[in-house]
Every structure is written in structure tokens, then in C-alpha cells.
Amino acid sequence: ESEEKIQEALEAAKGRQDTRISEANEESDHADEVKTGVIARRCYEVVKPEDEDWRREEIKGKLPAEQVREELSKALEYGQCIIVSGGTGSGKTTQMPQFILDDFKEWKIEGESAEEPLVLEVEGVVEVEFEDTWYACTIEEVAEDKSTITAKYHEGGDVEGDIDVKTRVRNSRPRWAREVPRIVVTQPRRIAAVTLAQRVAWERYGEVGGEIGHAIRGDAIFPESDTGTVEFCTVGTLLKRLMSDPWLSRYNVVVLDEIHERDLMTDYLLVMMKEVIVKRPDLRLVLMSATLDVATFVNYLPGAKVIE
Secondary structure, eight states, rough: OHHHHHHHHHHHHHHHHHHHHHHHHOOOTGGOOOTSOGGGGGGHHHGGGGGGHHHHHHHHHHHHGGGGGGHEEEEEEEEHHHHEOTTTTHHHHHHHHHHHHHHHHGGOOHHHHHOOOOOTTTTTTEEEETTEEEEEEEEEEOTTTSSSEEETTTTTOOOOEEEHHHEEESSSSHHHHHHOEEEEESSHHHHHHHHHHHHHHHTTOOOOOEEEEEEEEEEEEEEOOOSEEEEEEEHHHHHHHHOOOOTTOOOOOOEETTTOOOOHHHHHHHHHHHHHHOOTTTEEEEESSSSSSSOOOHHHSOOOOEOO
């Protein structure tokens, strides 16, 4: 008797599903895409495709992460390291990179640092002009009269000598406000990097390969946009980048997500990033954790702003 009831319930459910699919075929311009195997909960989207934009904004607006957007922007404007703590489902992984991408131009770092005197010290970081473009460099030698320097370019690793300080050298910090955001977000698992890239691209009305991209071993769709990019990758992928580009010159914001899931590679990446931010004062580092116990990371990065 119970099997008969189950069978009746299944048939009734299938009848309701067939009815909704039939209605969708009649009302939608996307009838060819509607197949009998489509589950009932998807029919609403087919019947009312014009509501897709509304659904995007509704989903984003309801996430708790929206409440700390202004605090995050101000913290990154005046600080180099930020620790974000939020529970699962708070939206920190999908929303924080977008906040940074959208608010990047609002940070007033250039106005505050433009008047700072130029400091020329061995192993210091400055910007050097080459063919009308400014590049981050590490100073290797300074002339006695400080009129010229020898510097190593972060991008490519070439060394140039006799660089005229007056016409070709400036502080590296103003670079921050002139660049477009180039953000990389690490994930502990490959599938997370791929699915998050797809999700964030959808939320931004785009596709993977535009503003948003991903890079994992054997599969990479790099973002390409003149207004700024977000790249999701694994911890191992970013470590490999550090081997060929020790200063991560292609990025100006590094977000390490799920740092509470500590393992050998994540800890090693944290050690490397601590060295990088010393050499690159223009780089921003954001650590994100799903737990409220962030004391370990606060002790490791003294002065880092904590946002909960």
C-alpha cells in the first residue's frame, strides 16, 4: 500500500511538472531550450527571464558582507593588511573581491603619499620610468651624490644602471591610485576556484574570461579587462607564480581565502607574502577566515585591521 502511495505521489508530481513546462513553452521566447527533463524549480526562470537581473541584485543585497563594505574600503585605503572573519554563507568569498574591484578608484593613497620625499636606499622599492611607462624596481646601488641609481625591475628581472633620479625615479606608493585593480584570490580546492569564478562572473553580468577568471593546474581562463580583474586560483598556483615573479608584480591585491584551513602550503604562502608586502608597500593583503578565532593571524601580522 505504501508503494502505491509513493507511485501516486510521483505521478502527481510529474503531472505538475509537465504542466509547468507546457506553460513555459507557451509563454517563453526560449521554448527550444525547455526540455522535458527540466526540473520544476527552473521553470520560473524560463517563464520570466527578464527577472534575472533583479535576482542577481536581490541575492547580493541580502548577504551580510554588504554591511562591512564601507569598513573594508576604508581599511584598505589606509592599511596594507586586512583580516576578514565571517561565517559560512556570509558572502565574504564572492563579495569582498567585488567590493575591492569596485571601490579601488576611491582610495586616496596617491593624494596622501605624493608629497612624501623620495627615499633612496639599497633594497628599497621605487618606480622607474622606461619608455613612458612606470615600473616597480628594487634599488641595488645608489650613487654617492644620489643623482643616479642601479635598480632591478620586478617585471622581467632586468637590471639597469645609471638611472637618472631627477627625471626617471619616483616613490612607488602613488602607483596604487593610478593603476586598475588586479586582484588574485586563493582557494584551498580546485573546484572552488572554478565555481567561484563562474559565480562572480554571473553576478557581474559577464562571463569567465572578462573581468573574472580562474587558474588551476591544467585549466586556466585568465581575466582580461581594462577596468580591473579578479583571478581565482589555488594556493599551489600562486606559490608557483611566486617562484617566477617574487614580487607578484602582476597583482596589487592578494586575497587569501579560507586561511583557517591551514596546511603546509598555506603556511608557506603566508611566510612568502609577509616578505612580499615589506618589499611592495603598494600591495594589499587580505586574509579571510570562516572562524572567529583570528588571534594567530593578528599576532603574525601586527597592526592588521580585523573586520568581523
